[in-house]
Amino acid sequence: MTRKPILFRLMAPHIAPAVLALVAAAALVPIANLVFPADHPLHVPTGTVVLLGKWLTYALLAVALDLVWGYCGILSLGHGAFFALGGYAMGMHLMREIGPRGVYGHPVLPDFMVFLSFEELPIAWWGFDVFAWAAFMALFVPGLLAFVFGWLAFRSRVTGVYLSIITQAGTYALMLAFFRNELGFGGNNGLTDFKDVLGFSLQADGTRAALFALSALALAGGLLLAQAIVTSKLGLVLVAIRDAEARTRFLGYRVERFKLFVFTLSAMMAGLAGALYVPQVGIINPSEFSPANSIEAVVWVAVGGRGTLSGAALGAVLVNWAKSFLTGAYPEAWLFVLGFLFVAVTLFLPKGILGALRSVRLGRRARAAQATSAQPAEVRG
Amino acid sequence: MAHHARTPIRLARLVLLALTLVLAPATLTAPTPAAAQAAQEEVATILAGFTRGQFPATLAAIDALAASGHPHAAEILTALSDRRLVVEAAGRRVLWKDAGGAYYDALTGAPVAAPGATTDVRVSNAVRRAVQTAMASLTLRAPSPATRIEAAAAILRARDLSQRDALAAARAEETDPNVQRAFDDTLAGLAIADTGAAEADRLAAIARLAERGDASARALLLGLPADAPEALREAASAAIAAIDRRLAMQAHVQNIFFGLSLGSVLLLAAIGLAITFGVMGVINMAHGEMVMIGAYATFVVQELMRTFAPGLLDLSLLVALPLAFLSAGLVGVALERLVIRHLYGRPLETLLATWGVSLILQQAVRSLFGPTNREVMNPSFMSGSLELFGIALTWSRVWIIVFALAVFLALLVAMKATSFGLRMRAVVQNRRMAASMGIRTPWIDALTFGLGSGIAGVAGVALSQIDNVSPNLGQSYIIDSFLVVVFGGVGSLWGAFVAALSLGVANKLVEPLAGAVLAKIVILVAVILFIQKRPRGLFALEGRAVES
Numbered sequence: 047m048t049r050k051p052i053l054f055r056l057m058a059p060h061i062a063p064a065v066l067a068l069v070a071a072a073a074l075v076p077i078a079n080l081v082f083p084a085d086h087p088l089h090v091p092t093g094t095v096v097l098l099g100k101w102l103t104y105a106l107l108a109v110a111l112d113l114v115w116g117y118c119g120i121l122s123l124g125h126g127a128f129f130a131l132g133g134y135a136m137g138m139h140l141m142r143e144i145g146p147r148g149v150y151g152h153p154v155l156p157d158f159m160v161f162l163s164f165e166e167l168p169i170a171w172w173g174f175d176v177f178a179w180a181a182f183m184a185l186f187v188p189g190l191l192a193f194v195f196g197w198l199a200f201r202s203r204v205t206g207v208y209l210s211i212i213t214q215a216g217t218y219a220l221m222l223a224f225f226r227n228e229l230g231f232g233g234n235n236g237l238t239d240f241k242d243v244l245g246f247s248l249q250a251d252g253t254r255a256a257l258f259a260l261s262a263l264a265l266a267g268g269l270l271l272a273q274a275i276v277t278s279k280l281g282l283v284l285v286a287i288r289d290a291e292a293r294t295r296f297l298g299y300r301v302e303r304f305k306l307f308v309f310t311l312s313a314m315m316a317g318l319a320g321a322l323y324v325p326q327v328g329i330i331n332p333s334e335f336s337p338a339n340s341i342e343a344v345v346w347v348a349v350g351g352r353g354t355l356s357g358a359a360l361g362a363v364l365v366n367w368a369k370s371f372l373t374g375a376y377p378e379a380w381l382f383v384l385g386f387l388f389v390a391v392t393l394f395l396p397k398g399i400l401g402a403l404r405s406v407r408l409g410r411r412a413r414a415a416q417a418t419s420a421q422p423a424e425v426r427g
Numbered sequence: 428m429a430h431h432a433r434t435p436i437r438l439a440r441l442v443l444l445a446l447t448l449v450l451a452p453a454t455l456t457a458p459t460p461a462a463a464q465a466a467q468e469e470v471a472t473i474l475a476g477f478t479r480g481q482f483p484a485t486l487a488a489i490d491a492l493a494a495s496g497h498p499h500a501a502e503i504l505t506a507l508s509d510r511r512l513v514v515e516a517a518g519r520r521v522l523w524k525d526a527g528g529a530y531y532d533a534l535t536g537a538p539v540a541a542p543g544a545t546t547d548v549r550v551s552n553a554v555r556r557a558v559q560t561a562m563a564s565l566t567l568r569a570p571s572p573a574t575r576i577e578a579a580a581a582i583l584r585a586r587d588l589s590q591r592d593a594l595a596a597a598r599a600e601e602t603d604p605n606v607q608r609a610f611d612d613t614l615a616g617l618a619i620a621d622t623g624a625a626e627a628d629r630l631a632a633i634a635r636l637a638e639r640g641d642a643s644a645r646a647l648l649l650g651l652p653a654d655a656p657e658a659l660r661e662a663a664s665a666a667i668a669a670i671d672r673r674l675a676m677q678a679h680v681q682n683i684f685f686g687l688s689l690g691s692v693l694l695l696a697a698i699g700l701a702i703t704f705g706v707m708g709v710i711n712m713a714h715g716e717m718v719m720i721g722a723y724a725t726f727v728v729q730e731l732m733r734t735f736a737p738g739l740l741d742l743s744l745l746v747a748l749p750l751a752f753l754s755a756g757l758v759g760v761a762l763e764r765l766v767i768r769h770l771y772g773r774p775l776e777t778l779l780a781t782w783g784v785s786l787i788l789q790q791a792v793r794s795l796f797g798p799t800n801r802e803v804m805n806p807s808f809m810s811g812s813l814e815l816f817g818i819a820l821t822w823s824r825v826w827i828i829v830f831a832l833a834v835f836l837a838l839l840v841a842m843k844a845t846s847f848g849l850r851m852r853a854v855v856q857n858r859r860m861a862a863s864m865g866i867r868t869p870w871i872d873a874l875t876f877g878l879g880s881g882i883a884g885v886a887g888v889a890l891s892q893i894d895n896v897s898p899n900l901g902q903s904y905i906i907d908s909f910l911v912v913v914f915g916g917v918g919s920l921w922g923a924f925v926a927a928l929s930l931g932v933a934n935k936l937v938e939p940l941a942g943a944v945l946a947k948i949v950i951l952v953a954v955i956l957f958i959q960k961r962p963r964g965l966f967a968l969e970g971r972a973v974e975s
Contacts, residue, residue, distance in 0.1 A: 219947075381787070
């Protein structure tokens with residue numbers, strides 16, 4: 047089979063429109079927010095911009111998760127940890143940027159450290175006054191954690207549900223650790239009360255619109271990168287690992303290296319998403335590490351369509367839209383709906399919304415082909 | 428203190444004390460008129476001491492009154508030191524005034540409506556000190572054992588050697604063994620601190636405390652004055668070292684016990700999972716909610732019994748056990764039939780679907796019972812604690828250990844010695860072969876899942892005793908449960924057993940070194956690393972079946 051050129055591969059029918067829409071949104075939504083007056087029908091209120099921006103960072107997390115779960119069969123129940131670590135890295139920079147404007151007015155130490163009577167900045171905070179260092183750490187720390195964790199796990203062939211359970215235990219352990227004041231990351235309350243980023247006030251409409259645009263572009267970039275990977279030769283190996291890991295290994299591929307690469311990359315994408323998330327919501331605390339958050343992210347992917355990339359992003363936005371609507375209108379109903387979504391999607395929509403649509407479009411032949419290849423990864427004897 | 432100067436008074440006190448010794452039981456049970464009369468006269472004589480207007484007489488009266496066992500002695504003495512004790516000018520009656528200004532007869536305690544002219548009994552600092560001391564020795568004979576123990580402790584804290592005789596006297600009368608021990612401690616502590624005592628006596632006291640060997644004995648030994656003779660100090664430091672060793676040992680044993688009890692909790696939470704996940708291979712994220720259902724079943728049973736059979740409330744746990752098993756088991760069978768059945772062979776999808784079910788169950792319970800904690804009371808046989816070699820083992824923990832073992836054994840028997848267990852194992856080992864032998868495999872699947880869930884429900888009954896019964900109850904156990912099963916080796920009941928107990932003990936042994944949260948983190952990380960080393964757990968199944 048001759049492989050198509052990269053540009054052609056990136057223009058796949060489910061990726062190109064999504065990317066174009068995101069780029070358009072990155073340009074148009076800020077204009078609609080900033081240029082049109084508040085009573086204009088095309089005006090987008092700042093609250094909506096912030097909400098959309100937040101969902102886009104969730105979508106990026108979903109794409110990262112889809113990359114490992116949808117294409118490599120690694121169901122990580124701890125991706126929220128990478129997201130949160132990226133968020134903490136950005137949060138630490140924003141804390142440093144408050145400078146002497148904190149409640150206690152200490153020139154260097156953030157408020158919570160003064161409160162907990164820290165004498166000096168812990169070593170982990172070194173360099174976080176520089177934005178570039180924080181941005182680097184937002185990618186590096188999740189990547190390093192994923193690398194070490196993956197190196198240990200994949201090498202000893204921890205797979206399937208075992209891997210899921212230890213990723214979950216891992217994020218749980220991190221949550222417990224970050225709850226401790228002694229760790230020096232704000233304990234229970236996390237990091238908050240941010241003032242500005244790179245000199246721009248976080249409360250200003252312009253900054254918020256810019257953060258939205260950045261999130262949209264980051265998601266577009268994440269989609270393109272992921273698509274480039276999954277359509278490359280490397281991506282084919284990943285799918286082969288997903289569908290028959292032992293067989294791929296017997297064919298001579300170093301399975302653990304492929305997994306390690308994609309897992310680390312995915313963690314870095316999640317870290318980027320977290321770094322974009324924190325300035326928009328204005329807080330990061332240990333509950334972001336809670337295992338429930340990571341599992342919820344898995345549901346976004348499952349709803350949108352596992353192994354479709356743009357479907358994962360769509361799922362994240364749809365589920366979060368439903369969540370913010372329902373928690374406002376019927377707070378009791380949200381967990382029922384979310385729980386029902388989990389069950390219904392796995393039972394009736396195993397390929398998610400996008401997957402189902404695609405199956406319909408591809409017609410009977412494709413469906414017949416799918417029936418033989420669907421879910422062969424974990425067939426039980 | 429001017430104690431030794433008043434030897435005759437001491438003698439008089441001793442006589443009085445001896446009198447009280449003889450009289451006290453009689454006055455307590457059924458005072459004969461004659462005895463009561465004698466006691467009255469004696470108190471009247473003592474009270475007369477307050478009417479003289481001379482300090483020595485007052486001081487003597489204080490001591491005598493304290494020793495007399497007069498029922499109003501405490502009130503009179505307090506009134507005296509607060510300048511509320513007065514003498515009626517006419518008739519020389521001694522009265523005390525309460526805070527509200529009402530008068531009472533010191534002899535009988537009867538209210539006195541309108542006393543004539545009165546004069547205050549004069550008070551000096553010496554009188555106040557004497558009252559203080561007398562009050563302490565009074566409380567040594569207080570009716571409540573706790574008050575008596577506290578009085579002895581107060582004397583010890585003050586190293587008040589002047590109380591030694593009163594204490595020794597009280598000790599001679601004391602019948603309550605706990606109070607006796609407290610008095611002995613204080614006497615020993617005083618003996619050690621008494622620089623005037625003979626060295627042999629002090630050595631004997633040290634030896635006594637060394638024998639006691641608990642934390643309070645250690646504190647007493649530390650109370651040895653620094654200028655004590657060499658031999659004493661050596662004996663004391665040797666005794667302290669011995670006590671330290673013993674205390675460390677006890678702390679160790681106690682930690683292991685706590686660990687076993689934590690391990691039993693883990694075992695209870697995980698043992699059902701060892702069936703559904705371990706044996707059937709179903710990742711049931713709603714397992715914790717089965718535990719929660721069991722806990723709420725306990726709560727409902729308790730409330731029903733409180734309404735309809737309050738006398739049998741202590742038995743509500745026993746009634747709750749089968750009901751919790753049934754309710755959680757039925758939910759489990761329904762879950763298997765409605766959802767999990769369609770997802771066999773797709774563990775990751777099962778994980779997601781059952782997580783969804785867990786959210787639904789949580790919210791359902793939250794809507795039904797409210798989001799707050801529900802209180803399930805401890806039956807009487809589970810409150811209090813068991814004292815063993817100086818280690819306090821709370822009954823609830825002891826029972827949890829016993830209960831976890833019982834559940835584990837029952838499950839082993841069900842698996843190995845019943846026909847259902849046989850079928851179950853047959854289906855697990857070779858589904859198609861079992862089916863062709865006539866075993867209804869779907870039926871067995873549902874029942875197995877029901878069994879695992881039912882056991883989770885039974886665990887809920889036990890956990891309701893030590894944890895908050897809230898909709899989030901299950902959430903807090905799910906991660907630990909999976910770790911136990913994975914750590915022990917999927918498919919192995921004994922693996923789960925060993926894993927649960929060793930994780931529990933390890934956790935409690937790390938805790939004193941690192942604190943509770945850090946200990947948990949350390950254990951989590953240790954298990955994660957262990958799984959890297961042995962991906963199939965402690966008791967791994969061997970062979971080809973594992974890989975598929």
